[in-house]
Amino acid sequence: MPETNADTAALMAESLPAPARISVTSVVPSDHWRLVRRIGMGLYVVGYIWWFVAKGLIIDRISVAISVGLFIAIGHLGRPLRRWAWLVFDVLCYCVMWLAYEQTRGGADRAGFPLQVEAPRNIDRFLFFGTDPNVWMQRHFYEAHSIRWYDKVASATYFSHFIFPVIALAALWVISHREWARFMKRFATLLFVACTMFVLLPTVPPWMAADPKRGYNILAHLARHTGRGFSSMGLKGFVNKWNTALDWGNAIAAMPSLHASFALFVPAFFLPLIKPKWLKALVLTFPLIMAASLVYFGEHYVIDALVGWTIVGASFLFWGWFERRQRRVRAARALATLSLSLSLGTPA
Structure with missing residues (x-):
């Protein structure tokens, strides 16, 4: 039986010598800066821990931005100039985002819209059958002359708001820009x-x-004691003088609660990477602890936290839908291009 062209090609391929194995290092250039970056990261961690112990937790936006910028710069030592250009552009976007947030938050009380005083309290009373959750928690757990273990947990959870989202942003930039x-x-x-x-x-x-000096008098007395547990552990917050000079704070920017929002946002983003179900459930207790801490401290109503969580969920749903739609559109375009190429390459 005569050999076909395919049989001949197969025999010729078998007679050819096997190609030499090519090592990865001969194709991908070695990164001589890797050791430098690792040493730099190690020194950064040591320096951050020293600062934390000696001067306290960095919590104001500008000081946090500087510390994170230093972390990212160390992670980019030896990178191509194109990566540095992207870094500068992304840092500018980050700064514009936070500046817009702080300016809007700081100017909210000057916009002239009606101040919400009783509405959030009434919603909480409706949700808890006539009970004020803030007052109830402080009556059952707060002790003016004693600091319990849950005061420490609540205080540490509260102050994590100032560092966790920024740490997540910095780590993601170094690991995966996408x-x-x-x-x-x-x-x-x-x-x-x-x-x-x-x-x-x-x-x-x-x-x-609840403060008699404010004149609202719609809640029983509440102690504002966010820092007690933190200080009792020998820790203190470092708030740079810039924060006071810029006067960006606004006490009535309370709806929604960004403390509660961020506490759900960061775990939710990384949740798909966590495989064990028990660990996912454990991670999702963090936003619950944050919400309970905020109510216990009198910083927020329960409804503030619920609205914040709703916005987080809506943001994830919208961008999840949008990204799936973009992938489908790109796949359809690629398939159409491939089909056109095959049709043009097929002889008539």
Whole structure:
């Protein structure tokens, strides 16, 4: 039986010598800066821990931005100039986002919209059958002359708000710019909606509503004791003088609660990477602990946390839908291009 062209080609391929194995290092250039970056990261961690112990936790936005910028710069030592250009552009976007947030949050009380005083309290009373959760928690757990273990847990959880989202952003930039972009789209959406609500719905927080000096008198007395547990552990916060000089704080930017929002946002973003179900459940207790801490401290109503979580969920749902739609559109375009190429290459 005569050999076909395919048989001949197969015999010729078998007679050819096997190609030499090519090592990865001969194709991919070695990274001589890797050791430098690792040493730099190690020194950074040591320096951060020293600062934390000696001067306290860095919590104001500018000092946090500087420390994170230093971390990312160390992670980019030896990288191509194109990566540095992307870094500068992304840092500028990050700074613009936070500046817009702080300016909007700081100016919300000057926009002239009606101040929400009784509405959030009434919603909480409806949700808890006539009980004020802030007052109930302090009556059952707060002791003016004693600091319990849960005071320490609540205080540490409260102050984690100032570092965890920024740490996540910095780590994602160094590890995967694509994931950083996904994080930023959702995060910026959350901040945009929150800032809009700060302007449209300036809201009196529970501690202010209970303060006799403020004149609202709609809640029983509440102690504002966010830092007690933190200080009892020998820790203190480092708030740079810039924070006071810029005067960006606004006590009535309380609806929604960004403490509660961020506490859900960061775990939710990384949740798909966690495989054990028990570990996922454990991670999701963190936003619950944050919400309970905020209510216990009198910083927020329960409804503030619920609205914040709703915005987080809406942001994830929207961008998840949008990214799936973009993937389908790109796949359809690629398939159409491939089909056209095959049709043009097929002889008539």
